[in-house]
Amino acid sequence: MIAIRDLNHDRDGKPTLREIDLTLQSGGVTALIGPNGAGKSTLLSLIARLIPLQQGQIMVDDLQIGVCANDVLARRLAILPQASDAAPLLTVRELVGFGRYPYHKGRPTAEDDEKVEAALATFDLLPLAERRLDTLSGGQRQRAQVAMTFAQETDYILLDEPLNNLDIAASRSLMRTLQDLARNHGRTIVIVLHDINYAAAYADQIVAMKDGRITHQGPAVEVVTEAMLLEVYGTSASVHHIGDKVVVAV
Amino acid sequence: MYPKRLWWLLAVLCLCIALYLGLGARGNWGFVLSFRANKLIALLLVAISVSTATVLFQTITRNHILTPSVMGFDALYLLTLTVLIFILGGQSFTQLPEIAQFIVNTLLLMGAALALFGTLLRRGGHDLFRMILTGIIFAGLFRSVTSFLQRIIDPNEFMVVQANSFARFGRVDTELLTLAAALTGAALFAAWRMRHRLDVLSLGDESAINLGEAPKSGMFQVLVLVSILVSVSTALVGPMAFLGLLVVSVARQITPVISHRILLPSAGLVSAITLVGGQMVLERALQSTMPLIVIVDVLGGLVFLTLLLRRKPR
Structure with a gap:
């Protein structure tokens, strides 16, 4: 909590x-x-x-x-860093490996390596594991960063x-x-x-x-209303319900 | 793949060292070797200090262009030297025992370096161009004050300043070397102990906090190490200008990784090869008395310009 x-x-x-x-x-x-x-x-x-x-x-x-x-x-607690180009030389595996740093402080154990592999597998990153971050698309890089926070457990x-x-x-x-x-x-x-x-x-x-x-x-169904949009954003957009979903017509 | 390249670099360095010590040695080997070994140790010490200081500085400023020298440290050295001679007078300065000169120089430089870099980093943040600009303006200011003071002092004292204004490896004595080796050795050991934290710090402030490191205290510790390393090596032989930039840029080409476990030794090896190999070629092969640092400066200056002009926009 x-x-x-x-x-x-x-x-x-x-x-x-x-x-x-x-x-x-x-x-x-x-x-x-x-x-x-x-x-x-x-x-x-x-x-x-x-x-x-x-x-x-x-x-x-x-x-x-x-x-x-x-x-x-x-x-x-982890915060996903902004998709930055701070470390373009890192490979995906190295980046995900940093997620284990709070546990091993630079000396990864076999267990840490396993968790990195598991994170790579969970996010379908194994084919990209040796690629450098600057060769990836924005979506792939984002996925690698989420995998890193996943490995951070x-x-x-x-x-x-x-x-x-x-x-x-x-x-x-x-x-x-x-x-x-x-x-x-x-x-x-x-x-x-x-x-x-x-x-x-x-x-x-x-x-x-x-x-x-x-x-x-x-x-969402309670918060997203036309009244809320007017009050919070100052715009009068119409809100529609499709099944149990709520959608704002923009 | 990259550890293998480190072994190659080490092999090249060993070759350079062997040639430096052995080439053209005639007469009493024991005498020649001990004379040359002294100079060799000074070369190695300065090489590794400068390269490590540069890598550390680039890690906390998060760019590959800035070095302590570029940020006005060399100009600061000349200023402290001139002020020292201005206050003490050239006579009493040269009469100071060398070890006292060295200690005074080092302490003054360390204080000044911490003040300079601390100000630059706090004010400039991570805006690269603002930092370069501030560094250049500071260097200009230091130079103006230096040349103003140099006009006031008498010609003899001016000669003393001039003699100490360029890096020279010929004059290092053993006692000084031991002290310098102890200081830089401690700083290098601390830097090596920090290598994993440096990797994390190089990812950026937010990533470092996310992974449990405190960027502010890390940056301060690194700055202390940088100021020890540059101050000791500068007080020992003189300003090194573009050496750090040149060798670290080459090391980043040979081992393009962010891991300091690889980068620190790689930069140290390239730096040692540059100094020892360069000195060997100049002294033995070309029989030249031209200071090596002149050549290093020309090359380093070109690298600096290329890096600045080719920099990818962020």
């Missing part, structure tokens, strides 16, 4: 998060949505300790962010707008993978999404934010 209490955050003297009180139960996919500048990414970065906490408290199960040692947290996986620069096939495949990780591997996924339709289609729960505050929380 991720429990956030009385969280306030300022950036450059401007308030970005105000009085956030949020509880995310373990399991399932939670999508954070909201207009640009709502504070979604800041919230995610705070949970992932990428930026230091200013005020308030974040607990990941029994571990308190900002107090708990970095490497202990790295075995509990954390209960919680956070992702910040992972669908940027992905086409529809790669986006759907990534979202299905995440759904599968939540349902069949017991992981808790928290993901910042721009596209409400992806959030509505794949997330078990949606948290909507506006101006640094949380405005809605609940299952």
Whole structure:
């Protein structure tokens, strides 16, 4: 369970998060949505300790962010790094291997190697294992990074707008993978999404934010309404129900 | 595949060392060898210090173009040297025992290096061009102050500054060498111990945090090591300018990996081959007294320009 209490955050003297009180139960996919500048990414970065906490408290199960040692947290919670070109020379196997670093600190055991192979196999990366990252497509690179966080074996996986620069096939495949990780591997996924339709289609729960505050929380069918779109985004789009799915006509 | 290349490099280095020690040695072998061995150790020490410092610096700045020298460290060395002579006077500076000169130099440089690189990294962040620009402006500033001071001091003192302004391997004495070897040895050992953490740090701040490393403290530790390595080697023989850039770029071609387990030895070997081999060819084969560093600078400068112009846009 991720429990956030009385969280306030300022950036450059401007308030970005105000009085956030949020509880995310373990399991399932939670999508954070909201207009640009709502504070979604800041919230995610705070949970992932990428930026230091200013005020308030974040607990990941029994571990308190900002107090708990970095490497202990790295075995509990992972954030998918932005699809960067920081390490174009890495092969896919080396990248996935870094997922085991919090456990072996540079000296992989046979068990670590097995887990890397298992992660490669789970994500169909074995044929690409020796390829360098700069020779892969955006979708393949994203898949390799998810495989790395999979190998990291954390209960919680956070992702910040992972669908940027992905086409529809790669986006759907990534979202299905995440759904599968939540349902069949017991992981808790928290993901910042721009596209409400992806959030509505794949997330078990949606948290909507506006101006640094949380405005809605609940299952997609309850949260995604015409009233919510008007209130949060200031746009009047029509919402349709197809079977048990909800779709925003854009 | 890459460990094999390291063995090849080691073989080439051994050949260079053997030729350097043995070629053209006449008369009393014991005397010749001990004389040359001293110089050889200085060459190896400086080679490995400079290459390691460059690799570390490039890891924390996350680019393959910047080196401590390019960021204004050499200009800073000249400035400290000039200020020292300006304050002490040329006479008392040259009369200082060499070991005292060395210690004062090293300490001043280490403090200055930490201040310089710390400022650059904190202010410039990871914006490469901003860092290059700041480095160039700092270097320009240091040079202006240096030449201003050099105009004030009298010609004799100016000669002392000039004599110490270029890297020279001829004048290293044994006592100094032992001290320098101990210092750099400790720093090199610490860098080697950090090799796995360096791999993680080179992935970027966010990835490093995700994997449980603290980038800020890692960066600080690396900066301390870099300043020890560059200060000791510069105080020992003088500024090395483009040597680091040249040898690390070549090492990255020979072993194109990010793993510091491979990269650190590879860069050290290439660097040692460049210095020992180059010195051997200059001294023995060409019978030339031209300082090796002049050639290294020309080549290194060309590499720097090529890297800068061919850099892929991010």
